[in-house]
Amino acid sequence: MVVAGALFDGDGRLLVARRGADDPRHPGAWELPGGKVHTGEDERTALAREWREELGVDVAVRRRLGDEIVLSPAPAAPPTTPVPAGGPGATVLRCYQLALGAGQRPEPLEHAELRWVAATELDTLEWLPADRELLPDLRAAAQRGAEHSR
Numbered sequence: 615m616v617v618a619g620a621l622f623d624g625d626g627r628l629l630v631a632r633r634g635a636d637d638p639r640h641p642g643a644w645e646l647p648g649g650k651v652h653t654g655e656d657e658r659t660a661l662a663r664e665w666r667e668e669l670g671v672d673v674a675v676r677r678r679l680g681d682e683i684v685l686s687p688a689p690a691a692p693p694t695t696p697v698p699a700g701g702p703g704a705t706v707l708r709c710y711q712l713a714l715g716a717g718q719r720p721e722p723l724e725h726a727e728l729r730w731v732a733a734t735e736l737d738t739l740e741w742l743p744a745d746r747e748l749l750p751d752l753r754a755a756a757q758r759g760a761e762h763s764r
């Protein structure tokens with residue numbers, strides 16, 4: 615299980631992070647900060663831990679955003695065995711909307727760059743492939759955030 619966090623500012627801009635040029639699998643790709651849930655760890659606790667480690671900030675983990683995305687399917691099962699989407703043992707990505715603690719300011723402690731991006735520009739980034747599936751939900755959440763802050 616991988617968890618990723620979506621943080622919006624009052625103008626509906628989303629905080630996105632760029633992996634380093636030396637990243638072994640996805641050099642220079644944009645993603646939502648997060649990472650793997652440790653064994654026995656709660657998803658929300660894992661996400662708050664990752665944001666402390668990667669961005670140096672305390673966040674509150676709010677609602678789920680979008681559907682779960684299958685990153686790597688489970689090994690093929692015999693055709694007669696019914697398996698849920700993605701299969702047991704598949705790695706999936708879940709996204710949560712976040713709120714930033716008072717006075718906190720994210721820093722790129724492990725990423726090459728952080729950027730606040732408007733909903734209209736989300737399509738232009740070189741995302742990790744799976745994240746493209748989240749873009750409609752991210753745009754909708756950005757819109758809601760901008761409306762609430764008016």
Ligand SMILES: Nc1nc2c([nH]c(=O)n2[C@H]2C[C@H](O)[C@@H](COP(=O)(O)OP(=O)(O)OP(=O)(O)O)O2)c(=O)[nH]1
Nearest residue numbers: 616618639645646647648649650685707742744745
């Ligand atoms: N943090 C994060 N990971 C994502 C996103 N989209 C996506 O496909 N992933 C994938 C990339 C990684 O394979 C995995 C996250 O694991 P990680 O943050 O511990 O990264 P890592 O590079 O050490 O992972 P890995 O090479 O061991 O697979 O999830 C996203 O938006 N945020």
